[in-house]
Amino acid sequence: MTTDEWRLIGTVEDIPRSGARRIRIGEVDVGVFRTANDDVFALEDVCPHLGGPLSEGIVHGNEVTCPLHNMVIDLATGLSVEPTPKCVRSCLVRLEGEKVYLSKPDLRDLISQPIR
C-alpha cells in the first residue's frame, strides 16, 4: 500500500461508539460508522431507499437504521437487510492504531458518480 492512496480523516475517538460522523467532499457526504466493537466502516451517506442520511441513524451491531424510514443497512456490505437488498456504495477503511484512513480510489469513485 502506498500512503498516498489513503487519506487520514481523524481518529477512532472522534466517532462516538455505536455512532457515526460525516465526511464532506465537495457535494458528497460519506458516513463513517463506529460499532460497539470499535470496528469502523464508511458508506456513502445516502440511504438507497429515499436518500436519508445514514450517519444520523441508530447503529446496532454491524448495522445502521436510517432515520427517515427505518431501512436497515449492513455496514460491512452496504446492503439493505431485506429479501431483495439494495446497495449503498462503500469505501474501504484502514485503521492504524487510533488513526482512521479512507481509501482514496474509493472516494474518487464516490465523487465521480454522485447519487444526488
Added chain:
Amino acid sequence: MEDMKKKLVVIGNGMTPGRTLERIFETNPAAYDVTIFNAEPRVNYDRIMLSPLLSGEKTYEEIIIHGDGWYIDRDIMLYKGFKVDRIDRRSRIVYSGDEECAEYDKLLIATGSNPIIIPVPGHVKEGVVTYRDYDDVEAMLWAAQRGEHAVVIGGGLLGLEAAAGLAMQGMQVTVVHLMPTLMERQLDPAAGHLLQKAVEDRGISVLTEANTKEILGGPSVEGVLLDDGTELPADLVVMAVGIRPSVSVGEAAGLEINRGIVVDNRMRTSDPNILAVGECAEFEGDVYGLVAPLYQMANVAADTLLGDRTGKPFEKQVLATQLKVTGIDLYSAGDFETSENREEIVLRDARRSIYRRLVIEEDKLVGTVLYGDTANNSWYLQLIRDGENISDFRDTMMFGPGYGEGQSADVAVASLADEVEICGCNGVCKGAIVNAINEHELSTIDEVRTYTKASSSCGTCTGLVEQLLTLTLGEDYKPTAADAVCGCTDLGHDDVRKLIEVQRLQTIPDVMQSLHWKSSEGCAKCRPALNYYLLSTWPGIYEDDQQSRFINERVHANIQKDGTYSVVPRMWGGVTSADELRAIADVVEKFEIPTVKLTGGQRIDMLGVRKEDLPAVWSDLGDAGLVSGHAYGKALRTVKTCVGSEWCRFGTQDSTGLGIRIEKFMWSCWTPAKVKMAVSGCPRNCAEATCKDVGVVCVDSGYEIHIGGGSGLTVRQTELLCKVATEDEVMEFVAAVVQLYRLQGHYLERMYKWLARVGIESIKEAIVDDDERRKELYDGFVHSQSFSQHNPWAERVNGVDAHEFKPLAELDLVEVV
C-alpha cells in the same frame, strides 16, 4: 336426594386436593358433600408461584387457583385456618380442636409436608424462616424492607429461588450449601458450576461445602456462624434444606406410615375409606414433591373416590424439575447418574452459557440436564417416559426434534407426536390441546387454559401452547400475550418495564444480558424504548444513552426529508413578544432559512436549517430568551391556550396564565410518546382542549381535566378525568396523570392508546380516588423534573455534543482526485 349424598372430608387445601376436587366436580358434581379443613387461613393458591411472588413478578391475587366463589358455587364447606388434630376412624369423624368436627364417608388426607429446620443453636430466633407457604413469603418481604443481609441455608431448588427473589428485593444474599455443587440432586457438577456462575452474576454470594454451626444474635437474628469460623451478617435467615412429609395426623390414627403415609396405586391408605395424596403420600417407597406426579395422584384419587376403576392406576414417575428464576433456564429429567452401561452426549457452549447432557442406556434416553436453552425439554421427557429406541436419530437428537427440517421453534413443535406432553404440571399432551382448539374453537391462551389446564400452573409451557395455537389456527391466531417489544426479545413492553424495576436493571447492556436479548446490541426499535424505560424508572441514576436516541432527540431538532432540520422555539402558552419575534426574524435572515410557518400548537417553525448552523441559530435565539420547544421529542410539546378571562368576554378563568404555568412546570420531561396539551377558558373550547393528550376546560366553578384525546392518524375525543376547584389542584392532577402515563405507557404509545389499554377507571382510581397515590405520582414527577428540566439548546451552544453538528472532516476535492 340430598341426604343420599356421601360425605367427603379433605384435610389440607393445597394444589393436589384442589385438583382432586376439580376432577370430582367436573365428572359428577352430585357425588359428594365436601368439607375442607385448611390449616392455612386461605383458599387454594399456586404454590409453584411463590418465587415470582417473592421476587415481585406476581401478586397474591394472580396466583389464586380457586377463589372463594369456587367453593361457594360447589357448596363446599371450607374451614380456613383450622388444623385437624384427630381422626376417629371407628365413628368416621375428624376433629379440629374442641369446636369443629365433621363426619365422613371418605376421607382424603393431603397434609403436604413440613420444612426441615436444622436444630442448630439460635434456630428459634426472630428472623429465621422457612420457605414453604404464603406466610413465609410475607415474612421474607417484611424482612427485605427492613434489613440488608440475608443468608439462605440450602442451595437446592427452593433455596436458590428464595435467594434470587430476595436479591430482587434488594437484599445482599449469601447461599450456604453443604455439598460441593448447587442442586446436586438434580444437576451434575458441570451444570452445577454453570448455575453457580449465573447465580453469582446476579450479585448473590455462594458458599459451597459450608456447614452452619450457629445462628447468632439476641432475640433477633444478626448473623450466621459456619463450621470453618466464617461469620456472615444476616437480618434474615431462610432455611431451605428440604421437606419432610407431614404424617402426624395419619400416624395418630394408626394408618401405615413409612416416610409418608403409605398408599396403593389407587391412593388408598391402609384404611380403605381413607385416601392420601400429595407430598404426605408414599408410593412404592417414593415420596413426590413436584407438581406433575402430584396431579397424577390427584386424578387417580378422584377416580377412586368416584368409583371409576377404568382410569390408569398410579405408576412410578419420571421426575423433571425446572428452576423458576427469571433469566436462568435450567431443566433436568430422569436419571443422570453415570454408570458403566451408560453413555453420555454432552454439548457445551460456555460462551453462550449452554449446556446439554443426554444420558443413554441400551439405546434409550434415560435422563437429561439442560441449561441455558431448555426449549426441547418436553420432547426429551417424552423420549425418557416412552423408552423409545433412539438409535435412528442419535446423531441429531442433541439439536431437538425439528433438526433437519429447519430449526425454527414452530417446526420443532409441529414435528412433535400427539402423545408428547406439553404441560408437565397438568399432564396435557399435544394432541389434547390441538383437539380442544379445534373442537371448541379456542382462540386464546386463556381459553386453552380453561379447557385443557395446559399452561395454567407454572406457565413455562405458555410459549409452546401459543405455538400450537399458531400452528392450528394459522394467521387467525392473535397472541393475547403482550406483543414483543421487537424481534430482539419475546418479552412484551410491560414485562420489560416490570423486570427493569424488580431486577433493578440500570443500563441497556444489563437489560439485554439479564433478559436474554437475542441480538447483541438490540435494534433501532428496542434501544430507544429501553433508554426511555430506564430514564423514567431511574431518574437521576440512569445516564441517558445518546446513541440509543433517534436523531431528532439527539440533535434537538426535527430532521426533514432533505436532511436539513426544523427549529421550533418554545412560546409559553402560545404567547410571544416583539423581542422574540424580532430575534426570530433576524435569525431567519441571517441563516437564510427558507420557510417560516405557524404550527398547530401555536408556535413558529423555521424549516430548512442546515445541521451545522443549528448551534449558531440556537445561540441567537437564546440571546432573546427563547429555549427549546421540544417539537422533536417524545416529550411535552406544547400547551395551547385561548386568551381566557383576561380578554375574552366569555372567559371564565385565566386560561392563558394557567397554560403558561403548566408549560413552565412540565416542559422538558420525556414521555413514552409526544404529549400535547391545551387550556380553554370556557366550554366553547377555542384551544381545542378536548382533542389533546391532556386538556383543561375552565368553567365558572373550576376546571375540568380531560385526558386521552388525539387528532392525528386517529381523531379521538378526550375522556373526563375529574373536575377540580383550584389552579394548584390542576397542577397536581395533571402532573400526576402524566407521571402515571410515563410509568405505564409503552414506548411510542400515545396517551389515548394507553388509556384504551388500561381503562379510564384504573386511571381514576389512581389519580382521583387515591389521594396518597396521586401525591406519590406528583412527587415522582417533581423528582424526575429536577434532573430533566434544562434547556438542551443552551447546553449545545456551550459545546455539548459538538461532534453532532460538524463534519469529521471536509476534504478538498482536488486533493482527493
